[in-house]
Amino acid sequence: MSLPKKSTLTQEIVLRMLNQALQKAEDLRIKISIAIVDDGGNLMGFIRMNGAKVIPSNIAQNKAYTAAGFGLPTGDWYERIKDKPSLLHGIVHTEKMTIFSGGQPIYDGVDLIGGIGVSGGSEEQDNACALAGLSVLNK
Amino acid sequence: MSLPKKSTLTQEIVLRMLNQALQKAEDLRIKISIAIVDDGGNLMGFIRMNGAKVIPSNIAQNKAYTAAGFGLPTGDWYERIKDKPSLLHGIVHTEKMTIFSGGQPIYDGVDLIGGIGVSGGSEEQDNACALAGLSVLNK
Amino acid sequence: MSLPKKSTLTQEIVLRMLNQALQKAEDLRIKISIAIVDDGGNLMGFIRMNGAKVIPSNIAQNKAYTAAGFGLPTGDWYERIKDKPSLLHGIVHTEKMTIFSGGQPIYDGVDLIGGIGVSGGSEEQDNACALAGLSVLNK
Amino acid sequence: MSLPKKSTLTQEIVLRMLNQALQKAEDLRIKISIAIVDDGGNLMGFIRMNGAKVIPSNIAQNKAYTAAGFGLPTGDWYERIKDKPSLLHGIVHTEKMTIFSGGQPIYDGVDLIGGIGVSGGSEEQDNACALAGLSVLNK
Numbered sequence: 335m336s337l338p339k340k341s342t343l344t345q346e347i348v349l350r351m352l353n354q355a356l357q358k359a360e361d362l363r364i365k366i367s368i369a370i371v372d373d374g375g376n377l378m379g380f381i382r383m384n385g386a387k388v389i390p391s392n393i394a395q396n397k398a399y400t401a402a403g404f405g406l407p408t409g410d411w412y413e414r415i416k417d418k419p420s421l422l423h424g425i426v427h428t429e430k431m432t433i434f435s436g437g438q439p440i441y442d443g444v445d446l447i448g449g450i451g452v453s454g455g456s457e458e459q460d461n462a463c464a465l466a467g468l469s470v471l472n473k
Numbered sequence: 474m475s476l477p478k479k480s481t482l483t484q485e486i487v488l489r490m491l492n493q494a495l496q497k498a499e500d501l502r503i504k505i506s507i508a509i510v511d512d513g514g515n516l517m518g519f520i521r522m523n524g525a526k527v528i529p530s531n532i533a534q535n536k537a538y539t540a541a542g543f544g545l546p547t548g549d550w551y552e553r554i555k556d557k558p559s560l561l562h563g564i565v566h567t568e569k570m571t572i573f574s575g576g577q578p579i580y581d582g583v584d585l586i587g588g589i590g591v592s593g594g595s596e597e598q599d600n601a602c603a604l605a606g607l608s609v610l611n612k
Numbered sequence: 613m614s615l616p617k618k619s620t621l622t623q624e625i626v627l628r629m630l631n632q633a634l635q636k637a638e639d640l641r642i643k644i645s646i647a648i649v650d651d652g653g654n655l656m657g658f659i660r661m662n663g664a665k666v667i668p669s670n671i672a673q674n675k676a677y678t679a680a681g682f683g684l685p686t687g688d689w690y691e692r693i694k695d696k697p698s699l700l701h702g703i704v705h706t707e708k709m710t711i712f713s714g715g716q717p718i719y720d721g722v723d724l725i726g727g728i729g730v731s732g733g734s735e736e737q738d739n740a741c742a743l744a745g746l747s748v749l750n751k
Numbered sequence: 752m753s754l755p756k757k758s759t760l761t762q763e764i765v766l767r768m769l770n771q772a773l774q775k776a777e778d779l780r781i782k783i784s785i786a787i788v789d790d791g792g793n794l795m796g797f798i799r800m801n802g803a804k805v806i807p808s809n810i811a812q813n814k815a816y817t818a819a820g821f822g823l824p825t826g827d828w829y830e831r832i833k834d835k836p837s838l839l840h841g842i843v844h845t846e847k848m849t850i851f852s853g854g855q856p857i858y859d860g861v862d863l864i865g866g867i868g869v870s871g872g873s874e875e876q877d878n879a880c881a882l883a884g885l886s887v888l889n890k
Contacts, residue, residue, distance in 0.1 A: 337625070337720050338523075339617040345801045347615070367794075374652015375527050376805050377812075380797035384762045388793050395794075403528030420551035420596070424572040427565050428532060442615050446526075484662045515666050516673075519658035523623045527654050534655075616801075653805050681806030698829035698874070702850040705843050706810060724804075 341442035343372055348379035351467040355452060358466035359383060359459075366454030366463055367391035369398040370440075373447050383454070390453035396430040397437030397451025397460075405446045409435030409461055436460030438468050480581035482511055487518035490606035494591060497605035498522060498598075505593030505602055506530035508537040509579075512586050522593070529592035535569040536576030536590025536603075544585045548574030548600055575599030577607050619720035621650055626657035629745035633730060636744035637661060637737075644732030644741055645669035647676040648718075651725050661732070668731035674708040675715030675729025675742075683724045687713030687739055714738030716746050758859035760789055765796035768884040772869060775883035776800060776876075783871030783880055784808035786815040787857075790864050800871070807870035813847040814854030814868025814881075822863045826852030826878055853877030855885050 348370050359366045365386040370379040377398075382391050397408050411433035415421035426433055435457035440448040450467045452460040487509050498505045504524040509517045516537075521530050536547050550572035554560035565572055574596035579587040589606045591599040626648050637644045643663040648656045660669050675686050689711035693699035704711055713735035718726040728745045730738040765787050776783045782802040787795045794815075799808050814825050828850035832838035843850055852874035857865040869880040 337619040337725070338622060340620050341615040342618050344616060345798060349798065372652060373527075374650060374654050374805070376652050376799075377797055377808060378799050380794055381762060381766065382793075382795045388791065391793060400528065404526050418573075418596070419555065420548070420573040423551065423561060423565055425532075427570070428528060428535075431528065447615070484659060488659065513666065515660075515669060516658055517660045519655055520623060520627070521654075521656050527652070530655060651805075678806065682804050696851075696874070697833065698826070698851040701829065701839060701843055703810075705848070706806060706813075709806065 341445040341447050343370070343378055343440065343448045345378075347470060350470045351450060352379050352381050354470050355450070355463045355467035356381065356383065358463045359455070362455060362459050362462065364455035364459050366452050366460065367394040368463065368467065369395040369451045370467070371395075371398045371402050371449050373402055375399045375402050375449075378448065386454045393432065393453035394436070394451045396432045397453060398449040399430045399451070400432045400449070401437035401439045401451060402446070402449030405439045405441075407435070407439065407461075408432050408437030408451070409457065436464055438464040440468065440471065442471065480584040480586050482509070482517055482579065482587045484517070486609060489609045490589060491518050491520050493609050494589070494602045494606035495520065495522065497602045498594070501594060501598050501601065503594035503598050505591050505599065506533040507602065507606065508534040508590045509606070510534075510537045510541050510588050512541060514538045514541050514588075517587065525593045532571065532592035533575070533590045535571045536592060537588040538569045538590070539571045539588070540576035540578045540590060541585070541588030544578045546574070546578065546600075547571050547576030547590070548596065575603055577603040579607065579610065581610065619723040619725050621648070621656055621718065621726045623656075625748060628748045629728060630657050630659050632748050633728070633741045633745035634659065634661065636741045637733070640733060640737050640740065642733035642737050644730050644738065645672040646741065646745065647673040647729045648745070649673075649676045649680050649727050651680055653677045653680050653727075656726065664732045671710065671731035672714070672729045674710045675731060676727040677708045677729070678710045678727070679715035679717045679729060680724070680727030683717045683719075685713070685717065685739075686710050686715030686729070687735065714742055716742040718746065718749065720749065758862040758864050760787070760795055760857065760865045762795070764887060767887045768867060769796050769798050771887050772867070772880045772884035773798065773800065775880045776872070779872060779876050779879065781872035781876050783869050783877065784811040785880065785884065786812040786868045787884070788812075788815045788819050788866050790819060792816045792819050792866075795865065803871045810849065810870040811853070811868045813849045814870060815866040816847045816868070817849045817866070818854035818856045818868060819863070819866030822856045822858075824852070824856065824878075825849050825854030825868070826874065853881055855881040857885065857888065859888065
């Protein structure tokens with residue numbers, strides 16, 4: 335029996351993504367944590383910068399999980415739910431779910447292969463770092 | 474001593490409900506997970522479609538649990554609590570509770586025998602799939 | 613950048629594995645629950661037979677998770693740890709970990725693609741049902 | 752008022768420790784996950800190698816947490832508790848506690864500054880990788 339194949343993250347790419355996100359944070363002069371998970375939401379890589387805080391280090395992991403778990407940027411959620419009060423008051427309680435910016439799904443073409451989450455700066459800064467990490471895949 | 478009887482879900486009906494909900498999802502061209510629980514909230518059947526995401530696969534289980542646990546469609550909750558701020562800000566924190574559409578209680582006449590939960594599409598699509606599953610009982 | 617590919621479970625195979633395990637249980641005249649998870653430990657499919665009990669329905673899920681999470685049959689663990697008291701008293705406390713028979717990893721060649729777990733009969737019977745499910749992949 | 756100072760882990764040292772442990776795993780031809788936590792038990796760095804399994808990736812985190820949380824190698828526990836049945840049957844249930852080898856506390860002189868945990872090989876192999884990581888501090 336022949337099964338379908340899909341792309342998978344590798345340790346090498348995870349380390350390069352972490353490094354790229356770190357460089358962006360240094361450019362922005364912010365202190366962040368960065369988490370990368372596979373398509374099952376399980377941790378692949380993580381780094382906390384000197385001076386980065388404890389709760390954002392957990393939020394980074396939740397953002398990565400949420401981005402991989404839905405295949406959507408975490409920052410897309412508020413627009414999607416702001417006019418649907420049942421979701422606005424409801425889906426936010428899903429375990430680990432994070433509806434603000436800084437998490438990006440990782441795709442290889444159409445294959446969802448994981449998520450990257452950043453926390454420590456503003457939403458915009460966190461997202462810029464996540465996108466910097468993602469850019470590794472386009473090289 | 475004579476004890477009352479109540480209807481119970483069977484494995485055969487659970488499989489037919491899962492299949493009916495799957496067919497509806499294929500008609501709607503969406504990728505969903507479907508969970509069915511018994512009247513104790515314990516899993517009876519579950520299927521995740523190809524390409525369905527991880528977090529919705531948990532939400533489907535939570536919707537089934539919530540529907541069976543209260544005997545109400547999950548989509549009824551927002552109307553019930555929206556003008557009662559203590560509930561709107563409180564009951565949503567109940568473990569696994571889901572207040573948006575896509576979960577339906579399963580009744581046989583007056584007997585509450587379980588719940589079905591669907592997640593992966595919009596609230597309306599998820600609910601349409603849950604209702605398709607329920608329709609097996611009316612045949 | 614070129615990423616490695618790996619095989620993945622599909623909904624069709626999951627349903628066939630569930631059916632094959634169910635048939636084995638009927639042959640053995642036992643009442644079981646069967647769970648199948650993907651390589652990330654996330655639920656793909658589940659069925660509880662009529663008369664199957666509640667706690668075994670959770671154990672089936674834990675067996676599938678443990679088999680996928682280590683890539684080993686759950687029944688191999690006791691032999692591996694029985695002479696290493698730190699593991700015998702320690703690793704058994706890992707969340708959801710199950711060290712008795714009835715869980716099998718699912719491989720496609722060298723790719724670990726998930727796990728199947730069965731509970732409800734004796735260890736030997738549960739394992740026979742899990743192996744029956746696995747046999748679908750060899751057809 | 753003058754407060755005492757204590758040493759702290761840095762991002763640079765964490766990355767070097769991860770790399771050193773990775774190299775040891777490559778020498779041993781094993782697939783591991785490595786976690787490093789600070790003195791509060793909070794994650795500082797993590798990497799999962801290609802082909803490393805999901806449950807060991809959680810165990811690595813638990814080992815790092817346990818090592819930092821007591822300031823002891825995780826492999827010391829069994830000897831400490833084996834003749835004290837209340838501990839042998841009791842303390843092992845502490846959340847995340849791991850009593851087998853592969854976790855090492857990180858000290859700078861007398862300052863406990865964190866823990867490193869490795870899982871994926873045998874206890875001895877995991878511990879050798881953790882010690883390789885620690886060796887960065889002695890250079």
